[in-house]
Amino acid sequence: MEEVTKNISTSKDYGGYDYSFISSHEELHEFICPICRLVLRSPHLTDCCGACFCSTCIREHISLDNSCPLCKKEHYSVFIHRNIERSINRLQVKCPNNADGCVWVGPLVDVATHVDLNKGDCDFVRCLCPFCEEEFSLNTLYTHKTDECPRRPYSCKFCSFKSAYEDMPSHWPLCDGYPAPCPNDCGSMDMPRRDIPQHLEVCPRKIIECDFKFLGCDSTYPLSDARVHEESSAHFHMSLMGRMVRELMNREATPTGPTHEDLEGRLEEKDRELSLLREQVQVQGKELGELRSLVSTLEESQAKLAKDLQKVRSHVVTPPFHFTVYKFSELRSSGKQWFSSPFYTHPQGYRMCISLDCNGSDEGRGTHVSVYANLMRGEFDDELSWPFCGIVVIQLINQYGGGDKGGHIVHEIPFTPDVPLEISDRILDQELAESGLGVPQFVAHGQLQLDKYTNCGYLRNECLRFCVTSIRRN
Numbered sequence: 001m002e003e004v005t006k007n008i009s010t011s012k013d014y015g016g017y018d019y020s021f022i023s024s025h026e027e028l029h030e031f032i033c034p035i036c037r038l039v040l041r042s043p044h045l046t047d048c049c050g051a052c053f054c055s056t057c058i059r060e061h062i063s064l065d066n067s068c069p070l071c072k073k074e075h076y077s078v079f080i081h082r083n084i085e086r087s088i089n090r091l092q093v094k095c096p097n098n099a100d101g102c103v104w105v106g107p108l109v110d111v112a113t114h115v116d117l118n119k120g121d122c123d124f125v126r127c128l129c130p131f132c133e134e135e136f137s138l139n140t141l142y143t144h145k146t147d148e149c150p151r152r153p154y155s156c157k158f159c160s161f162k163s164a165y166e167d168m169p170s171h172w173p174l175c176d177g178y179p180a181p182c183p184n185d186c187g188s189m190d191m192p193r194r195d196i197p198q199h200l201e202v203c204p205r206k207i208i209e210c211d212f213k214f215l216g217c218d219s220t221y222p223l224s225d226a227r228v229h230e231e232s233s234a235h236f237h238m239s240l241m242g243r244m245v246r247e248l249m250n251r252e253a254t255p256t257g258p259t260h261e262d263l264e265g266r267l268e269e270k271d272r273e274l275s276l277l278r279e280q281v282q283v284q285g286k287e288l289g290e291l292r293s294l295v296s297t298l299e300e301s302q303a304k305l306a307k308d309l310q311k312v313r314s315h316v317v318t319p320p321f322h323f324t325v326y327k328f329s330e331l332r333s334s335g336k337q338w339f340s341s342p343f344y345t346h347p348q349g350y351r352m353c354i355s356l357d358c359n360g361s362d363e364g365r366g367t368h369v370s371v372y373a374n375l376m377r378g379e380f381d382d383e384l385s386w387p388f389c390g391i392v393v394i395q396l397i398n399q400y401g402g403g404d405k406g407g408h409i410v411h412e413i414p415f416t417p418d419v420p421l422e423i424s425d426r427i428l429d430q431e432l433a434e435s436g437l438g439v440p441q442f443v444a445h446g447q448l449q450l451d452k453y454t455n456c457g458y459l460r461n462e463c464l465r466f467c468v469t470s471i472r473r474n
Helices: 025-031 055-064 082-089 108-114 138-148 165-171 193-200 223-232 234-253 260-316 328-334
Strands: 043-046 052-054 078-080 092-094 105-107 126-128 135-137 153-155 162-164 207-209 220-222 321-325 337-339 351-357 368-376 390-396 409-415 437-444 464-473
Touching: 025 082, 043 055, 043 082, 052 055, 055 078, 082 108, 092 108, 105 108, 126 138, 135 138, 153 165, 162 165, 207 223, 220 223, 223 234, 351 464, 368 390, 368 409, 390 437, 409 437
Parallel strands: none
Antiparallel strands: 043 052, 043 078, 092 105, 126 135, 153 162, 207 220, 321 464, 337 351, 351 368, 368 437, 390 409, 390 464
């Protein structure tokens, strides 16, 4: 889940400045708009009586009434008063979040920068939690997102399930790794729910039947009492065995069994059953061949549908494209190059992919992660102009959500006319261009880990996340 924190504006766009000014009422008197009675925003001067009004106030008035709000003259003009605007911009004001605890005081012109979510230094600016969209001040948002928000991302510590924190209570009764007691209350320590069936096979309180049930003992008892039962019922079991021996001896003393004619009749019956089974096997073999032919036809249809679906997607899918690189350390140590899945620059456009050298290449070898954009052979190449010219914008995502502009690292890869043709020209006899165009020093290895001061980090759980944010064609 990608985090995007939204700033909540602390000012309005209509009328004057509704701020708490340090200057006295007398000092502000000459800067008051006669319409909204607030300090002038973008002051405009009339050429009839020389009065100043906010830009939005006077234009709204003109749309309703052609006469001047003060002298009532018609057909007058207004123009911006730069001197007054400079004087107003120098006025000292309190932070718009002063009521929430911000003690900042500075020139009016610096207010917008001070409360800017990315560039400002106001810890009390109001913003929305990216998960629950509730409003918080910036100095409390981080604690809320990581420890308090019911919609924050959360991974079950007993299995691989991931969801919002508030979904966990409904997941745990179904989680196969959640600690659970033995259903027989045998005293065993809590175990993962998935291990309970295996435990019940050896549970001391498992109810079992006597091994001599086939002789007539119908006793049942806990597994832990098996030895006690065997010892206490030994005489009874011996009597049951004796009775069975006597019955067997009596049966042997009375000769019984099928006659020769009976055996021949049974043999003939079995021959007939065997012939019938052979006929059934032949019929089923024929049906099996037909089913295999049908399965083959369905597989061909599925492959065609998959190809058609990919073609449809290429007509409609546009940036951004998100990719996740797994097992970063393994890729870096092995020196293997990683390739993303293909994408198109635009519907019916150029086919491309991005590639990574996790241990760097060229001037970034051993110190940086290198990122490249690579052209691929595509189904619309006959309809496109070559060589490809455009700018591919690739972003490495900050997975901890802090820093200036979210802390993401962005590089533009320009395919200009002077790029070598083996990189930018059409591919005819292979799937991928011989080489790509990119940034050998996209990000330093030492910059990947979390910096707690800036709350910026790009390697998390051995994963890097990239985004192709836009592709601008020249």
